[in-house]
Amino acid sequence: MTDFETRSPFKPARRAIPHYAAGRKYRRLLDGVYVDRSVPVTPAVKAQAAWVWSDGNCILSGISAAAIWRVKWLPVEAPAEIVVKRVVRVHNLVAHRDVVSPHDVAVRSGMRLTTPARTAFDLARRLPETDAVTLTDALYQATGISPDSLRESAAMRPGYKGIRKLRRVIVLSDAGAESPRETQLRLLVLGAGLPRPVAQYVVRDRAGRFIGRADLAWPQWKVALEYEGAHHFTDPVQARRDALRANAYMQAGWRTIRVLSELTREPEALLNQIISTLRAAGAPI
Structure with missing residues (x-):
């Protein structure tokens, strides 16, 4: 049996461990591959485990490649993904038998993985x-x-x-998108056939001074969407900043829709609010 440690998150070290210690101190990720129970099992850790399991005879793919590229927002429950030439049926491991061209392969932290472009395709x-x-x-x-x-x-x-x-x-x-919520808002807007908004748009006052960055905006009509998480209301400092920014937006001639989490569960109501605000601002929709 082997395990790897994550003192450096992308440099697994292999060593034999006794059978009696495996279940008590270590968590099994794949057949013969264990990790210390104190280590969170992230997509990156799963990717490293797959690399160790294959003795380096694979290419990290999909979610695993994205994890090593340090992509955020990955599903923590997703299994490791690799590309291998042989048929593999292993619990908690997805093995693809894709053809991967040499120009689609990169090396990061000693592991072979698909390039960002090929990862996006997969x-x-x-x-x-x-x-x-x-x-x-x-x-x-x-x-x-x-x-x-x-x-x-x-x-x-x-x-x-x-x-x-x-x-x-x-x-x-x-x-320009910086969060899954922002992406979901954009997809909701585009799915309704509305004009494409600009992500992370810098809003300035009439004198050109910086006011803030809108999550999504239609600058031609001065309409902005701002997603408000729970901390915007539970944190007094953040709430005060939000209020001051909202006032500054209004003084600069902007209409702002503050999107609350519960509104995202009522997409029709949210879309109606967005459409009515854009129309009031002069958008030909």
Whole structure:
């Protein structure tokens, strides 16, 4: 049996452990691969476990590749994903037998994994659309890859299965998005056929002074969407900042819709509010 330690999160170290200690001190992630019970089992840890399990004879793919690229918002319950040449049936491990070109492979922390562009392609064709867009937005933030570079990558795969899904995800994605809630709001707006908003738009007053950054905005009509989490109301300091910023937006001629978490569970009501606000601001919708 082997285990790896995460003193450095991406440099697993292997060593034999006695059978009697395995269940008490260590948690089994894969057959013969254990991790200390004090270590949180994150997607990155699962990816490392898959690499150790395969003795390095694999390519980390999908969620596992994204984890090593330090993409945020990954589903913690997702199993590790690898690409191997042989048929593998192992609990808590998804093994793909894809053809991966050499230019689609990178090395990070001593492990082979798919490049950001290939990772985006794999996520787009394997995940539900909303999840794929959310993680593609996060991939932009983590790696610096751009929608244009993804379009170039898609153009190089004209006959690949799932390429239409990737192109759709690219259209819906946004390199400026900074949270899953923001992505979900954008997808709600686009799904309703409304004009595409700008992510993280810098709002300034009439003198050009910085007021804040709107999560989503239509600057041509001076309409902004701001997602408000629970801390915006439970933290007095944050609540005061929000109030001052809202007043500054109003004085600068902006209409702001503060999107509360409960409104996202009532998409029709939220969309009606957005549509009426845009119309009042002069949007031709």
